[in-house]
Amino acid sequence: MIQKEDWKEISLATRAQILLNYNNLDFFKGDFKLVDIYQENNKKNLDWFYVESEHALVKSAKKTKDGKYNFSFPIEKEQDIAKMDAKSIFGRVGKIDKIIFGCFDIENSKIYRLEKTFYNICKNVKNSKYTLTEDNLRSEKILEVKEDFLNSWKALSKAEKVAKNSKNTRLEGFKGMANFFNWYNNQEKKCAYCGIHVEQIKALGENKKLNNKRSDIRGYTLEIDRMLPKLEYSEENCCMACYWCNNAKTDEFSPEEFKPIARGINEVWNKRLETIWKEGSSFKREFIFDEKSEIWKIDFDKEMNSKTK
Secondary structure: OOOHHHHHHOOHHHHHHHHHOOOOOOOOOOOEEEEOOOOOOOHHHOOEEEEHHHOEEEEEEEOOOOOEEEEEOOOOOHHHHHHOOHHHHHOOOOOOOEEEEEEEEHHHOEEEEEEEEHHHHHHOOEOOEEEEEOHHHOOOEEEEOOHHHHHHHHHHHHHHHHHHHHOOHHHHHOOOHHHHHHHHHOOOOEOOOOOOEHHHHHHHHHOOOOOOOOOOOOOOOOEEEEOOOOOOOOOOOEEEEOHHHHHHHOOOOOHHHHHHHHHHHHHHHHHHHHHHOOOOOOOOOOOOOOOOOHHHHEEEOOOOOEEEO
């Protein structure tokens, strides 16, 4: 059964994509952009998305305690709505033909998808709000959320976050988000250097065996490392790495040079895991350092260029 906690990992950007591709597990809309419809430059709370290819605004909302879904608009006087067009209301976006609302009933694992013309929405805005209830959503498209859908969306959210941490240079090397997502989704979720798994990192954090005290900063998820820093981000030159290996390796060491350092980090993790391991724990008690991994064959040549043995 899907829990409310499972939804926390799914970003607003991914939720917007769900609304556009609600019957597809593997997807990415490349022409998404965040929109500040209030034009207040409040980057923390941007949750409207504009899709230029479809001339659409997309927004998701969770059910309130009184069973409603509320969407706010920057419209002050209702009598002025008829005189306003999309450009004057939303300012920074291009042409708008439609607005897509997603009402996420997280408790019942359902998504109501409502698609209306811009004109229809505007004439029904009251007090700068467009309010939807379950009663007026019953005739709309409903997606029953299954676990495999949710897992795919969680993976996409993680991939988006990792990919965009470097101003999209990663996406250029992978030739787009779709390729990056497929690569990321197929990677074993462990550090290619020291070998620690995501579940083990989480267990260390929960048991106060990490100096990073918060789970929303670097350290609790795997990162993307370029094995040879002079080469671009690509499937051939990238691997999953924990924060500590990625930080220690920097752009200075090749994987071959980094091997003894990674071995030492592995030893420390195993000592810490040993102190918190209990019978029946969900994480592995230890993980073996892979002395024969192919990654240790990757080295610089004398000019510090790439060389694979």
